[in-house]
Amino acid sequence: MKIAVLVKRVPDTASVFKIAVDGKSVETANLKYVMSPYDEHAVEEAIKLKEKNGGEVIIVSVGPSEAKEIIRSGLAMGADSGLLITGAEALSPRGLAKVLAAALKTLAPDVIFAGKQAVDDDAAQVPERVAELLDMPHASVITRFECLGASVVVDREIEGGQYTLELPLPALLTTQKGINTPRYPTLPNIMKAKKKEIREMSVGELGLASEALAAGCTVEAFTLPRQERLRKVLEGESIQKVQELVRILRETEKVL
Amino acid sequence: MTLGGLLLVVLIVAAHAVFFARVYFIIRCIRLGQGSLPAAFPLLRMKDVLVKGFGQVLVLRQPAGIGHFLIFWGFFVLTYGTLEGLIAGVFPGFSFAWMGPFYWLMNTLQDWFGLLVMGALAVALYRRFVWRPRRLQASLAHTIDALIIIVLIAVLIKAFYAMRIIEPKPGFTPVTDMLRPWFVSVTGKAAHPMGYAAFHWLHNVVVLSFLVYIPFSKHLHLITALPNLYFRDEKRIAGRIPKLDLEAEGMESFGISKITEYSRKDLLDVTACTECGRCQEACPAYFTNKPLSPKEVVLGLKAHLFEECPALLRDRTAAPKKALYPDVIEKDVLWACTTCRACEEACPVEILPMSKLIGIRQARVLMEGDFAEEAQTALRNVETQSNPWGLPQEARGAWAEALGVKTLAEDANVDYLFFVGCAGSYDQRYMQVTRAVARLLQEAGVSFGILGAEECCTGDSAKRIGNEYLAQMLAQQNVDTMNGYGVKKVVTACPHCYNTIKNEFPDYGGNYEVVHHTELLAALMQQGKLKPKQGPATVVYHDSCYLGRYNGVFDAPRAAILASGTLKELLRTRSNSFCCGAGGGRMWMEERIGGRINEERSKEIIQVKPEVVATACPFCMTMISDGLKSEHRADIPLKDVAELLAEACGIVKKDVVEGE
Numbered sequence: 001m002k003i004a005v006l007v008k009r010v011p012d013t014a015s016v017f018k019i020a021v022d023g024k025s026v027e028t029a030n031l032k033y034v035m036s037p038y039d040e041h042a043v044e045e046a047i048k049l050k051e052k053n054g055g056e057v058i059i060v061s062v063g064p065s066e067a068k069e070i071i072r073s074g075l076a077m078g079a080d081s082g083l084l085i086t087g088a089e090a091l092s093p094r095g096l097a098k099v100l101a102a103a104l105k106t107l108a109p110d111v112i113f114a115g116k117q118a119v120d121d122d123a124a125q126v127p128e129r130v131a132e133l134l135d136m137p138h139a140s141v142i143t144r145f146e147c148l149g150a151s152v153v154v155d156r157e158i159e160g161g162q163y164t165l166e167l168p169l170p171a172l173l174t175t176q177k178g179i180n181t182p183r184y185p186t187l188p189n190i191m192k193a194k195k196k197e198i199r200e201m202s203v204g205e206l207g208l209a210s211e212a213l214a215a216g217c218t219v220e221a222f223t224l225p226r227q228e229r230l231r232k233v234l235e236g237e238s239i240q241k242v243q244e245l246v247r248i249l250r251e252t253e254k255v256l
Numbered sequence: 257m258t259l260g261g262l263l264l265v266v267l268i269v270a271a272h273a274v275f276f277a278r279v280y281f282i283i284r285c286i287r288l289g290q291g292s293l294p295a296a297f298p299l300l301r302m303k304d305v306l307v308k309g310f311g312q313v314l315v316l317r318q319p320a321g322i323g324h325f326l327i328f329w330g331f332f333v334l335t336y337g338t339l340e341g342l343i344a345g346v347f348p349g350f351s352f353a354w355m356g357p358f359y360w361l362m363n364t365l366q367d368w369f370g371l372l373v374m375g376a377l378a379v380a381l382y383r384r385f386v387w388r389p390r391r392l393q394a395s396l397a398h399t400i401d402a403l404i405i406i407v408l409i410a411v412l413i414k415a416f417y418a419m420r421i422i423e424p425k426p427g428f429t430p431v432t433d434m435l436r437p438w439f440v441s442v443t444g445k446a447a448h449p450m451g452y453a454a455f456h457w458l459h460n461v462v463v464l465s466f467l468v469y470i471p472f473s474k475h476l477h478l479i480t481a482l483p484n485l486y487f488r489d490e491k492r493i494a495g496r497i498p499k500l501d502l503e504a505e506g507m508e509s510f511g512i513s514k515i516t517e518y519s520r521k522d523l524l525d526v527t528a529c530t531e532c533g534r535c536q537e538a539c540p541a542y543f544t545n546k547p548l549s550p551k552e553v554v555l556g557l558k559a560h561l562f563e564e565c566p567a568l569l570r571d572r573t574a575a576p577k578k579a580l581y582p583d584v585i586e587k588d589v590l591w592a593c594t595t596c597r598a599c600e601e602a603c604p605v606e607i608l609p610m611s612k613l614i615g616i617r618q619a620r621v622l623m624e625g626d627f628a629e630e631a632q633t634a635l636r637n638v639e640t641q642s643n644p645w646g647l648p649q650e651a652r653g654a655w656a657e658a659l660g661v662k663t664l665a666e667d668a669n670v671d672y673l674f675f676v677g678c679a680g681s682y683d684q685r686y687m688q689v690t691r692a693v694a695r696l697l698q699e700a701g702v703s704f705g706i707l708g709a710e711e712c713c714t715g716d717s718a719k720r721i722g723n724e725y726l727a728q729m730l731a732q733q734n735v736d737t738m739n740g741y742g743v744k745k746v747v748t749a750c751p752h753c754y755n756t757i758k759n760e761f762p763d764y765g766g767n768y769e770v771v772h773h774t775e776l777l778a779a780l781m782q783q784g785k786l787k788p789k790q791g792p793a794t795v796v797y798h799d800s801c802y803l804g805r806y807n808g809v810f811d812a813p814r815a816a817i818l819a820s821g822t823l824k825e826l827l828r829t830r831s832n833s834f835c836c837g838a839g840g841g842r843m844w845m846e847e848r849i850g851g852r853i854n855e856e857r858s859k860e861i862i863q864v865k866p867e868v869v870a871t872a873c874p875f876c877m878t879m880i881s882d883g884l885k886s887e888h889r890a891d892i893p894l895k896d897v898a899e900l901l902a903e904a905c906g907i908v909k910k911d912v913v914e915g916e
């Protein structure tokens with residue numbers, strides 16, 4: 001069984017973020033990067049499936065060549081090889097999905113796992129787009145996975161409950177936190193991961209037309225969440241305070 | 257030779273055969289361990305054996321040790337007579353009388369020691385069966401073991417006196433002389449040739465039974481304790497965890513997952529246990545009813561060693577009957593250890609129970625990735641942001657901004673590197689301590705700088721949780737940075753950083769003169785560069801394990817406290833100090849079993865009615881602060897020694913609290 005996992009290199013959310021001078025991007029100089037946390041659950045689920053049914057796990061990522069480190073951490077968890085596509089990291093989810101779909105077509109996996117979203121832009125759509133492009137059934141935000149051979153059964157989290165789906169293979173699934181506990185890499189696996197292959201290819205090698213990669217949307221501006229407090233205490237009767245609060249939220253802060 | 261003599265010869269030979277066969281077996285067991293026994297500097301080692309072994313210095317640290325001292329020396333003195341008796345049993349009429357005055361002296365000593373040893377035995381019996389202090393509460397088998405030995409020795413001494421009463425020897429022997437009239441009045445006559453022979457036989461048979469019994473019982477320590485002192489491993493003393501070679505060719509297994517992966521010294525260690533229970537009595541985990549007892553760890557390993565060895569001696573690759581983990585050392589035993597080192601400090605024969613546990617932790621973490629999830633989160637945070645909270649590495653030097661403290665990148669031409677540590681950089685409360693230290697150093701005109709965002713976690717928690725790989729990366733990174741700036745002297749406000757930099761960084765090529773902030777501050781006071789004003793407060797100081805027991809820094813924090821108030825000591829203080837519960841990575845794990853160590857310690861603190869509690873370690877501060885809260889005594893101010901001193905030196909509070 002061939003299992004692919006889509007992972008993304010993202011800044012650690014604990015980093016100090018600064019907006020770059022262009023106002024449309026984030027300064028990357030002092031950022032620490034990690035594998036997007038939901039992707040770790042995807043890698044874990046893929047390795048568990050491999051341990052049960054045999055096969056191979058391939059970690060696939062789009063990013064700069066530094067993203068190899070992130071792939072390497074998936075290999076240290078027990079995946080077998082990696083594929084990194086460079087030169088496409090600036091693409092919008094639409095273009096990104098096309099690149100990944102083209103690359104995955106050459107791999108022809110039986111199961112594809114991905115985190116439910118990447119914690120940098122929280123777009124939460126690339127894996128689903130990939131599945132649609134590959135014409136694969138897909139289920140997002142799964143909290144349980146079971147392989148029945150030709151099909152898989154998953155639980156999906158929904159507001160206030162969950163429902164269970166059965167999908168024929170090949171299929172794509174995105175993982176939610178509760179599904180498993182990503183393993184802590186062992187030293188022998190870390191050592192082995194250093195020798196495992198990570199294939200690097202540039203987006204050009206996929207032969208996609210540049211208009212196909214055109215952005216569906218573009219970033220206009222980035223702003224940081226405002227952190228300073230107003231330190232304002234409302235006075236008067238409760239009813240007046242509530243009215244005043246609503247007025248401020250609507251007129252001054254324009255959040256309602 | 258008489259028939260009796262012949263019989264005795266047969267018994268002597270048989271007893272020695274059994275004895276040496278067992279000793280040989282034990283030596284072969286120990287030789288299944290890795291490496292060789294440390295043996296450099298034989299003269300120093302001999303001195304150790306003389307002072308700690310024959311001088312019984314370690315044993316005598318507790319009052320009960322006096323009894324042991326008497327039995328120990330009584331053993332040597334009485335063995336002189338025993339030997340004479342054995343030879344005389346084979347060659348009737350033999351005696352050491354030709355030794356002249358020495359003979360006289362030894363006879364005198366035997367007479368005295370006989371009484372002293374009997375007294376010590378009575379106390380030993382009383383402690384085991386009437387008083388029963390917690391450390392001597394043992395399983396039935398172990399209690400019977402103790403009883404057998406006590407009875408054997410008592411019978412020996414009785415027989416000895418009986419023989420001397422019947423057949424006096426030259427010497428000043430008041431005890432025998434006093435007993436003689438009583439003996440005569442009971443038996444009706446003074447000469448008892450048959451009686452003498454009977455006691456002589458009894459004595460000889462008991463001596464030989466004792467010889468056979470020793471290596472099968474806890475009294476194996478008679479044979480192994482002195483060698484254990486002799487072969488002490490200086491690479492491991494004082495809690496130092498040697499660097500593992502992770503890149504060794506063909507290495508496939510790291511840490512300890514089989515008993516034979518321990519070093520020979522480790523195995524010698526476990527055979528030397530006297531079952532005295534001092535380690536257990538000192539252990540904070542045991543004290544709070546967790547399943548860990550360092551004594552049981554050692555005895556468990558000893559039993560396991562002897563159980564597995566026969567098969568292993570036939571075939572080195574034999575599969576073990578029991579797994580070291582989790583059959584011999586269980587999960588909750590392994591992870592309960594705070595690495596406070598109280599057990600190692602307490603042990604009279606320098607056994608290192610804690611080191612045994614660390615080895616198994618290394619195997620769990622490096623080979624299986626198996627350790628508490630909360631701790632995994634902390635270590636992952638260390639991997640990305642180089643601090644266990646996962647706060648931005650970039651913000652590491654943020655505490656210093658308003659104080660005008662420069663980084664080495666800005667100015668490397670300073671005397672001291674102030675190595676701040678993770679807690680000092682990120683913990684809101686401890687940042688105040690960091691600022692107090694920095695302000696005091698500025699006040700005293702010390703030239704120092706920090707690494708700021710270039711500083712990494714030293715890896716103390718990672719190392720003691722067992723993640724040697726991560727610990728090595730962190731250490732190397734820090735050493736490379738520090739060496740890059742030509743750092744020579746380091747001051748740190750964290751005993752864990754202190755211990756790691758001082759005792760473990762040399763393994764990575766980092767050799768610095770390291771001082772804890774309390775040491776530097778005490779020195780600055782002495783040089784008159786800091787002039788604190790005496791205040792009235794009664795301060796209770798809680799010793800940090802890693803500063804005190806690990807590195808012997810007891811007086812500097814006290815000197816700093818005395819300059820600003822009066823000092824009150826806790827019942828368990830200095831090298832007996834009781835852990836706060838946070839060491840060994842326990843800071844990052846939930847404490848789910850038994851009582852809480854920090855609450856126990858806080859109760860002890862509250863008991864002595866302090867006006868102020870002082871600590872010198874960020875972990876201690878957090879743990880004691882929580883402990884005081886749960887004991888509803890958050891009203892007692894808890895301060896670092898540096899903060900007390902800053903106040904006494906009139907440093908503006910605002911500087912320290914807000915750093916503005």
Ligand code: SF4
Pocket residue numbers: 535538539540541542548549550592593594595596597598599600609610
């Ligand atoms: S180091 Fe401390 S906690 Fe660990 S076994 Fe020894 S006494 Fe107990």
Ligand code: SF4
Pocket residue numbers: 528529530531532533534535536550551554599602603604605606607609
């Ligand atoms: S390890 Fe040391 S302190 Fe503990 S019981 Fe054995 S001899 Fe005593």
